[in-house]
Amino acid sequence: MEDMTARQNPLRLDSTEPITIRGFQYLIEGRQGSDLALFNLMTGETLTMTYAAVMREANLSDIPMDNIVNIREADAGLSPSQKARKDFLRRHIEEVAFGKSREAEAYRPGYGPESTLDERLTRKAAELAPLGIQGTSRSNLKKLVIKLKGQDSTGMVDGRSNRRIDPFGNIDSRLYSMLAALVSGMKEESTPTREQLIATLRVDWIKKYPGELDKLPSNSTLRRKLDLMTAGRYTFGTAFNRRSNESVPKRFHDVRPAFAPGEEVQVDSTPMDVLVHGDSGNFFRPTLTTFIDKATHSILAAMVTDGVKGIDLAYLLAKALSIPELRPGPKLPYNLNELRVMPWARTLVDRDLELVDVSRPIIYPRRIVTDLGKDYLSNAFLAACQKFSIDITHAPPATGKDKAIVERSHRTIKDMFVRHLVGFTGGSPAARGRNVEKQELISIHTLAYVLELWIRHIWQNMETNAIRNPERPSRRYSPNTLYEALSYRAGFLFAPISPNTFISLLPVVDRKIGRMGITFNNRRYDSPRLDRYRGTASGRKLADDDWQVHYDPNNPTAVWVSVPQRDELPDAGEFIECPWRNADAFNSPFSRFVRETSEIISQLGGQISTGERSLLSRKLVQGAYKAAEKELRAAEKREESQRISEEQGMARPKPIDVVEPEDVQSLWDKPRVSETYELFDPENSASEISKTNQSRPERIPGKSALDRPTQPKLEDDGHDKE
Numbered sequence: 001m002e003d004m005t006a007r008q009n010p011l012r013l014d015s016t017e018p019i020t021i022r023g024f025q026y027l028i029e030g031r032q033g034s035d036l037a038l039f040n041l042m043t044g045e046t047l048t049m050t051y052a053a054v055m056r057e058a059n060l061s062d063i064p065m066d067n068i069v070n071i072r073e074a075d076a077g078l079s080p081s082q083k084a085r086k087d088f089l090r091r092h093i094e095e096v097a098f099g100k101s102r103e104a105e106a107y108r109p110g111y112g113p114e115s116t117l118d119e120r121l122t123r124k125a126a127e128l129a130p131l132g133i134q135g136t137s138r139s140n141l142k143k144l145v146i147k148l149k150g151q152d153s154t155g156m157v158d159g160r161s162n163r164r165i166d167p168f169g170n171i172d173s174r175l176y177s178m179l180a181a182l183v184s185g186m187k188e189e190s191t192p193t194r195e196q197l198i199a200t201l202r203v204d205w206i207k208k209y210p211g212e213l214d215k216l217p218s219n220s221t222l223r224r225k226l227d228l229m230t231a232g233r234y235t236f237g238t239a240f241n242r243r244s245n246e247s248v249p250k251r252f253h254d255v256r257p258a259f260a261p262g263e264e265v266q267v268d269s270t271p272m273d274v275l276v277h278g279d280s281g282n283f284f285r286p287t288l289t290t291f292i293d294k295a296t297h298s299i300l301a302a303m304v305t306d307g308v309k310g311i312d313l314a315y316l317l318a319k320a321l322s323i324p325e326l327r328p329g330p331k332l333p334y335n336l337n338e339l340r341v342m343p344w345a346r347t348l349v350d351r352d353l354e355l356v357d358v359s360r361p362i363i364y365p366r367r368i369v370t371d372l373g374k375d376y377l378s379n380a381f382l383a384a385c386q387k388f389s390i391d392i393t394h395a396p397p398a399t400g401k402d403k404a405i406v407e408r409s410h411r412t413i414k415d416m417f418v419r420h421l422v423g424f425t426g427g428s429p430a431a432r433g434r435n436v437e438k439q440e441l442i443s444i445h446t447l448a449y450v451l452e453l454w455i456r457h458i459w460q461n462m463e464t465n466a467i468r469n470p471e472r473p474s475r476r477y478s479p480n481t482l483y484e485a486l487s488y489r490a491g492f493l494f495a496p497i498s499p500n501t502f503i504s505l506l507p508v509v510d511r512k513i514g515r516m517g518i519t520f521n522n523r524r525y526d527s528p529r530l531d532r533y534r535g536t537a538s539g540r541k542l543a544d545d546d547w548q549v550h551y552d553p554n555n556p557t558a559v560w561v562s563v564p565q566r567d568e569l570p571d572a573g574e575f576i577e578c579p580w581r582n583a584d585a586f587n588s589p590f591s592r593f594v595r596e597t598s599e600i601i602s603q604l605g606g607q608i609s610t611g612e613r614s615l616l617s618r619k620l621v622q623g624a625y626k627a628a629e630k631e632l633r634a635a636e637k638r639e640e641s642q643r644i645s646e647e648q649g650m651a652r653p654k655p656i657d658v659v660e661p662e663d664v665q666s667l668w669d670k671p672r673v674s675e676t677y678e679l680f681d682p683e684n685s686a687s688e689i690s691k692t693n694q695s696r697p698e699r700i701p702g703k704s705a706l707d708r709p710t711q712p713k714l715e716d717d718g719h720d721k722e
Contacts, residue, residue: 013060021057089136089144092128096120097145121145167228172215178204179222183229187246191239198222248401258295261486265300265365266406267291267316267376269308273414275423275436277443278306279521279556285425286444288413288451289313291320291365292406295486297466298361298479299409299455304448305553310378311507315553317384318505321497323362328499329558330579360456361483364494367391369403384505405466417454421447448554503550503560503575510546518549518559518578525559525578532570539564550575557583 018025018041026038029046036054038047054060078086094101099111099120107113110123125138168176182201186192198219205216217225234242258264269289277283287308291300301319305312319327368385370376372394385392395402418424423441426432442450463476477485511518513533517526537545548562560575608616 019054019058019060021054085133089133090148092124093141093144093148096124096141097148117145168225171217171221171225174209175201175205175215175217176225178208179225179229183226183233183235184246186235187243191236191242194223194226194236197226197235247397256294258293259486260489261293261295261298261361261483262363262365264294264367264369265291265320265363266294266369266403267313268371268403268406268410269373269375270410272304272418273425273427274418274421274447275425275439275441276304276447277441279444279523283423283437283441286447288410289316290406290409290413291316291368292409293363293365293479294405296361296363296479296483297405297409297464298363298483299459300363300365302451302455303554304444304451306444308373308375309507310375310380312553313375313378313381314384314505315507317381317388317390318497318502320363320365321388322502323496324360326496326499328503328560328575328577329552329555330583331555331557360460361480361487362494362496363483365390367393369393369395371395371403372397408466413459416458417451421450445554445556500575506550506552506560508562509549509551510540510543511549512546513561517581518547518561520549520551520559521556523556524581526581527576527578529571529576530561530578533561533563539566556580 015028025041029037091101128136275283286304290302460480467477469475538547550560563571
């Protein structure tokens, strides 16, 4: 019987066998300590070399381990049923080859040392035949025994499971080159479909090789090859991800380690996926800009603005270089009653909220990595960095990997902070909710305030996958933890900038100082120190004698007026702080209720917008003018009628009744005489009627009705029906 340990050990050297070193064969003559004496079979000379040198030059320990690799690959690709079959066959093949398996303690009858290999093969084939296992015939068992003795158990597995093939070996190499060029050319193009690329590939092949149509595979084969070639390249994904992935250089990327806080600071801007209200009442998506330290992953400063300009980056740098408690101006007027309380803030007390600024690290940036945006190349930002001896490094175009930390932090802020805000837009049209703009959106200043709280409480204290212990990679640390650990070894003290330096880095607008102070963004700012400058010119002719006013984009509670350097000015070279005159409205009773109710009522259409007021005013004035003109003409007509009546000395006519005789026909039968029928007025007495009849002259017979005296015509009283 063959023993499992009887085979030749490749690590055991046989002194009788020659070894080859640099093309010459040597025999080992002897050994002393770590040196070996080698006899050259060609020249007969003796060479002394160390044991390690002989092993290295002769490659004696370089043993190919292909069988181990094949076994691992075969095991990794097997299903549970295939693994069970392999383990079952292994025990039986070991019993045939060596008389017993590794797990067995004793030999079974018929498989002992007295049995031969042929006998064991015949007995095992008969034993496995009733089980109906495929591949267990005597000839197959013999092949498996030979493979097992060569320390290769992959023979008990279907060979197709560990076969190594070229995925593109069954297509023409020219077709492969055309397919690779087509996929690479989609970097700047719109996202195509698989059918579109396959059709383009077929047209190009027919144009270039018209007589070799038989070498074009089927559409299903081309689709499989296309999926293999486009894996991880976003060819059929979003254009943004595709361009970003293709812009990464296909070369070795060396790391730029940062060993101290502030050694490298990365900055970038991105639109936030939330709608907020601006100062003018319109809603928009703000832009988030952050400074993040590479060594500690701490956010030095963050701001939210409506777009980004170079002066805004200078303001962000001022925030990073200053201590929050020492910044000029009052704090934001908002309090927890004005904000929606986040779940993480419900356990905090007022004293904790007052001390949140103390727990935030202050880091001085020594190098800032930016992209090539116009705002980062502005004179205001570059001059501020030069003033504080901060180096600027520009990342290559369209290479987000050079600012990977700040790019990844923006996605974390979206997932952990922005997603919980009112007005969250989802990040894409497909994920956006319905009527997001009709929700109770917060203002941009409230967003800036809540973002500062979230950075101090959550971001700076949460464990992150990017900060791990090199000795124990499963241990993760927070930015504050790593900052404290590195601060003990950094060995430098940070000198924050003064309030005047902070103000000088703020954005600037030109305004006049009137009797009511300064108006900026529909807010009124004033201070008793402005009395000397109200209605006066600043002397800046290029700015139409306006005064420079500095403002904080994220804090509207105050502005600062810059007084020029002039001898006659008492505050020359200083900044006059002007508080917001209506800031105390946030602390008044029912303040939030009144504002929210007013906003709801205005959205119901109960007031006239600024865009409609001119049109409605014109319609109202013109309509009212026409109505007034008509009424005036009617009044004049009534007055004229009254005047004529008074001049004729006649009273205002009154309604009268005509009394006719009972026998009307008898009156018509009589001949006309000089008597006249009088109109009877019931209001006049009978005596007045008789007197009137006696004094009236008799009618002369023969005169026509035309000769009769006419009654005065009744004038229109002005009450005619319109």
